[in-house]
Amino acid sequence: MDKEIEDVTADISVYKACLQRLEQESYNILGEIDFQKEKQKIEEEEEELKAAIEEAEKKYAEVASEMKGLETEYIEFEQSKERYWQEFNSSQFQLTSQQEERDAVSAKIEVSQVHLDLLKRTNVLNDAFHISHDGEIGTINNFHLGCLPDVKVEWDEINAAWGQAALLLHTMAQFGRGQWFWRTQFDDAMKTFLTCLREFAEFAMSLDKENNVPPHKSLKLPYKIDGDKVRGHTVVRCGNTEENWTRALKYMLCDLKWVLHWFVNSTSFCAVVDIKE
Template identity: 65%
Template sequence: MKPPVAVAAASSAGDNGGGVDPSLPRFQCQECHRALVVVGVESFTDRVPAHAVSGMNVSSVQGSVMGASRMYNSYVVLSKQNRSHGHGIPPRPPNAAVLHAEPNQPTRAIEGSYIVLPPAAASIYKTPASEGGGAQLPPPSMNSSSPLPGDNFHSSVTVLKRAFEIASSQTQVEQPLCLDCMSVLSDKMGKEIEDVNTDIKAYEACLQRLEQETYNILSEADFQKEKQKIEEEEKKLKAAIEEAEKQYSSINSEMKDLETKSKQFEELEERYCHELNSFQFQLTSHQEERDAVLAKIEVSQVHLELLKRTNVLNDAFYISHDGVIGTINSFRLGRLPNVQVEWDEINAAWGQAALLLHTMAQYFTPKFQYRIKIHPMGSYPKVTDINNNTYELFGPVNLFWSTRFDKAMTWFLTCLQEFADFAISLDKENNVPPEKSLKLPYKIEGDKVGSHTIFLSFNKLDNWTKALKYMLCNLKWVLYWFIGNTSFAPPSGSLHVAAQSSKR
């Protein structure tokens, strides 16, 4: 419990330069913290000698106050018993309650809260106007023969503080309090007292009802039986408690195991989720790769069907003409007096023609009696006759003496005629109508093709070039028959040789 607050009095702004005793206490209400002014005792100047107050301005401690009947503010008044038992506190003189008002001060009600002390314990002091406008009590006539009241004053203040402490301990409320706060506290305590009285009445009614009830007193034997029964029930309950504790411990251990398994399951679930995501990613990648492969396969099948409908020989050996001169893969075969064709181009054209005839003859071997062998060797082909004599089918040669070259060209024509006869016989075997069977546009007889000899020696270039052109035309018709009657798939070597030869 904290002691009541005492605040030293301060001089008012309206003082005429005179000071008030700074040791005089100031109390505050512990609830609203308003200043409580001590009034109702002899003036401090009643007991101060004349020489002690000679330097004090008497008007500084005088002020206008209302009569005791007009002080309607809050007071705390000590009881008579407390006043009479205070040590060193003389009875209050009858003139202590007389209040004088100065004529030049306006009369007004006291606005502060006050504590009324016993006469011997109080001291009149001026309340500062800024802290509530407390009234000033006029000092009575000063008696120089009165002793200083210091000791009695401080002892009275001590008694007052002690009284506040006792009141605080009894009421459980910090003292001092002003009348307003005391009124609120009183109402609150009155309400609590009413509640307590209501509870007391209820308890008393219950007590009376219990006292009026009759009790069946058990005999000793019945008491022992009841006691034994209760003890047995207690044993059963203890056994049940022990069993419950065992079950609780087992359930605890099971819970721990389940928590461990739950953690393991969560770890497995997390790992499963990671693996599932990885698998789904891989599956998506594989599906995309599969779709890409399927798309490529579909495109490749389209190309394959196109290639199946296309004969490679027709693309590999394109036979045409350049005016009078026949061409195969754009290589001119022959020459004119006014058109000079190099032998390298003529040799490349013979190489292409030899490769084409050799490829078609090889396809039908051994059904086709391939007696005259043609050796395609790029721009340097050769021909082997039925007597195994080999002749060069390339130049340059002497226009007046080119026997071997002429024999090679003649045997090439013979081989072409034999293959044409084989194709006609094959059409007959397959019951192809005569109008749809193979028929060469230019008849081949020995070294002549359409009445023009293929010899170069002692022959005109125009006739030789025409004979070569007719020979290429017959070779083209044989190629068309071959494409229409076979599903040719040449070996890679032949295609490679054809490609190399076409480059040359």
């Protein structure tokens, strides 16, 4: 009970202090006219606030509508972008495929061009008459033309080699452009064959001169033919050593090969030649 009395007494003291403070404050009591003015002012401010709120709500609705439109446009833009990238990737794939196909075609064209150039440089005479050598012995179509003390060659093979050489020279003389070379009657004599080869070479060099072929492209035999000799070695068998005779035949075949190269590069001859006996 004492504690409760003490608490109530404390509350009374606080209320008294508040009452004294309120009694000391002054109040301006408005008259009826001032009250009405103040009321009207507050009401006008309230109307202005309502109008401002309505305007703000209107703008909010407009902004919300614009945002909704922007969201729709954004969705459409994303869809358009997705279609664009799909079309782009498809076009890129088609372009890559076309480029690969073009590269493949270009590669085929390049290979075909190489083959065409090779065919253009190919002549039936080069294939029909292969001139080479086997050590110190010249060969034509793998027939040895000549022999050595330590390398025996049958006369049938030597005769066959001479026949191939004569056929080649005869073919070039018979199937040039027009009357390139007067038709010499060939016999089996080696001296006559060498003379025919020299005359054919001289005729070819005269054509180069007439056609103003540059000296570095004009025909020039690697080994000089003088009578029955090639580079000082005679093709005559009688009274000659096998070494010198074979060496002369090898030089003769080399000259014949140079004439063949000139003939291939200077004519349009490319057909298979039909030689009648």
